[in-house]
Amino acid sequence: MRSIIDYRSDAVTLATFEMRQAMANAEVGDDFAGEDPTVKQLEAMSAQMFGKEAGLFVISATMANQIAIMTSTQPGDEVLVGEESHIFNMETGGLAALSGVQARPLRSSNGEFSLSDVQRAVRKGGLQSPITRVLCLENTYDLNLGLPLSQEYMSEISMLAHDHDVLVYLDGARIFNAATALKIEPEFLCRGIDVLQFSLCKGLSAPVGAILLGTKDFIAQARRVRQRIGGGVTKAGYMAAAGVVALQTMIDRIEEDHIHAKRLAFKLAEVDESLVNVEKTLTNIVQISLKNAGKDAVLLTAELEKQGIKIKTVDQTTCRLVTHWGITVSDVDKTSEAIKRILGR
Numbered sequence: 001m002r003s004i005i006d007y008r009s010d011a012v013t014l015a016t017f018e019m020r021q022a023m024a025n026a027e028v029g030d031d032f033a034g035e036d037p038t039v040k041q042l043e044a045m046s047a048q049m050f051g052k053e054a055g056l057f058v059i060s061a062t063m064a065n066q067i068a069i070m071t072s073t074q075p076g077d078e079v080l081v082g083e084e085s086h087i088f089n090m091e092t093g094g095l096a097a098l099s100g101v102q103a104r105p106l107r108s109s110n111g112e113f114s115l116s117d118v119q120r121a122v123r124k125g126g127l128q129s130p131i132t133r134v135l136c137l138e139n140t141y142d143l144n145l146g147l148p149l150s151q152e153y154m155s156e157i158s159m160l161a162h163d164h165d166v167l168v169y170l171d172g173a174r175i176f177n178a179a180t181a182l183k184i185e186p187e188f189l190c191r192g193i194d195v196l197q198f199s200l201c202k203g204l205s206a207p208v209g210a211i212l213l214g215t216k217d218f219i220a221q222a223r224r225v226r227q228r229i230g231g232g233v234t235k236a237g238y239m240a241a242a243g244v245v246a247l248q249t250m251i252d253r254i255e256e257d258h259i260h261a262k263r264l265a266f267k268l269a270e271v272d273e274s275l276v277n278v279e280k281t282l283t284n285i286v287q288i289s290l291k292n293a294g295k296d297a298v299l300l301t302a303e304l305e306k307q308g309i310k311i312k313t314v315d316q317t318t319c320r321l322v323t324h325w326g327i328t329v330s331d332v333d334k335t336s337e338a339i340k341r342i343l344g345r
Helices: 017-024 037-050 061-072 094-099 115-121 151-163 175-182 216-228 237-249 254-271 297-306 329-342
Strands: 054-058 078-082 102-106 132-138 167-171 195-199 210-214 285-289 312-315 318-322
Touching (some): 017 237, 037 054, 054 061, 061 132, 175 254, 254 329
């Protein structure tokens, strides 16, 4: 019997029985030589799903992000990023350490950069300034909010970037959450994007992996970069097999995670409407604000853990809870009641 309710991330999900079976029975080969049939199947499925020419299986979404920038830039170039984005805040300075690029953070409104801000930020390069090579988008945006960016915005910002010869890269670790929230096919949502990645091991619940997508030429270069940083894996088909099952079975159930997140948000708002912004709970991430609750976030996290409920502390007044296929309606109700008791409401 499960004893822990874990909201810290959707990356804590466990592989399904079908995934484990597929891994045990996977047909594998040498992925270095392009001879692993299961990896090739996963890459082809992913590319077709997003309308891209080719895909590359990598170990993690962070690795995919870094490979994409290494492939797209030269040392001294500049990339535009969101100030709350994962690639800027959560990858141990990888842009500087691995690509030697300068990151220029942009403010956003609900995850969207203003077109005028992007236009002003783009630099063509001169004797003293870097060249803007890449615009990095993130959808869903902000790992502590999970805001879906609309197709209209994605298309408009991509056209602007292309007008300035800037490549558009999408960190789509949770792109299926965005597509589900917007009720739109992933291919249509990402139509203007040049290169993107999505995670297999968050909402899709595979044990490992991400897929990087782009043109055949880009992916061929990215494959070399993957090898350079130690990301090539022989017999990777054992891992890819779970990814195939994830794409076949886990996308349609993501809406359930969103329903659970919204239920949790509503129940917390009933306790104290200042705790959560229900209107901004659009996918599978619930952010709790304790600014008006008289409780420290670290203490709330610790007290919940004593009751078998794990959440993430963002800062002194903010916590994050992420729903996933391991979270049930009963878990949501138990969690809201526990928070109510701890806050003395």
